Amino acid sequence: QQQVKQSPQSLIVQKGGISIINCAYENTAFDYFPWYQQFPGKGPALLIAIRPDVSEKKEGRFTISFNKSAKQFSLHIMDSQPGDSATYFCAASRGNTGFQKLVFGTGTRLLVSP
Amino acid sequence: KAGVTQTPRYLIKTRGQQVTLSCSPISGHRSVSWYQQTPGQGLQFLFEYFSETQRNKGNFPGRFSGRQFSNSRSEMNVSTLELGDSALYLCASSLDGQGVTEAFFGQGTRLTVV
Numbered sequence: 001q002q003q004v005k006q007s008p009q010s011l012i013v014q015k016g017g018i019s020i021i022n023c024a025y026e027n028t029a030f031d032y033f034p035w036y037q038q039f040p041g042k043g044p045a046l047l048i049a050i051r052p053d054v055s056e057k058k059e060g061r062f063t064i065s066f067n068k069s070a071k072q073f074s075l076h077i078m079d080s081q082p083g084d085s086a087t088y089f090c091a092a093s094r095g096n097t098g099f100q101k102l103v104f105g106t107g108t109r110l111l112v113s114p
Numbered sequence: 115k116a117g118v119t120q121t122p123r124y125l126i127k128t129r130g131q132q133v134t135l136s137c138s139p140i141s142g143h144r145s146v147s148w149y150q151q152t153p154g155q156g157l158q159f160l161f162e163y164f165s166e167t168q169r170n171k172g173n174f175p176g177r178f179s180g181r182q183f184s185n186s187r188s189e190m191n192v193s194t195l196e197l198g199d200s201a202l203y204l205c206a207s208s209l210d211g212q213g214v215t216e217a218f219f220g221q222g223t224r225l226t227v228v
Contacts (some may be wrong), residue, residue: 106191
């Protein structure tokens with residue numbers, strides 16, 4: 001119930017292509033879904049987040065698509081660049097618990113080839 | 115605005131020793147949560163503090179403990195270190211600790227137990 005399943009584990013995309021990472025969750029109480037980007041030796045950096053009252057959110061080249069009925073959400077990176085090569089984590093949390101706790105997916109290692 | 119600061123960045127300890135890690139949240143943020151990141155288990159929630167009170171704890175043994183001070187700075191302590199405690203320990207701060215607020219991570223403390 002607390003798991004967030006993420007796929008694929010790794011992804012190679014050519015420069016200029018679209019990178020797509022998918023996540024699925026079981027707990028319908030989750031109501032906040034952030035994506036984090038992590039470079040080697042660094043902490044995760046918040047990239048973009050969505051709440052279930054919208055089906056899509058776009059910030060620059062990054063878009064989250066959210067399907068509440070399927071309990072799935074995905075990250076699309078348009079015009080992927082070598083600088084986007086990093087590990088991406090989806091996460092989920094509940095807003096009515098009175099505390100902050102993120103449940104993370106297992107991560108996707110993205111390599112954008114020049 | 116300064117980000118989340120974790121000290122030290124790297125630590126090497128011997129089995130059986132104890133260690134204390136420190137986290138200074140973003141100014142004005144009152145919630146501090148801690149996560150352990152390992153290649154095998156990914157990012158796992160340790161505990162969360164808000165206004166000097168632990169509000170939630172993950173599934174870790176009692177050797178892992180923490181506290182928060184009146185200025186919101188937090189420390190975590192691991193006693194009787196085991197080889198399996200080698201990990202990147204990450205601290206995240208958020209404004210009011212409710213599940214739908216953004217959480218920002220520090221760069222982490224890399225702990226190696228030998």
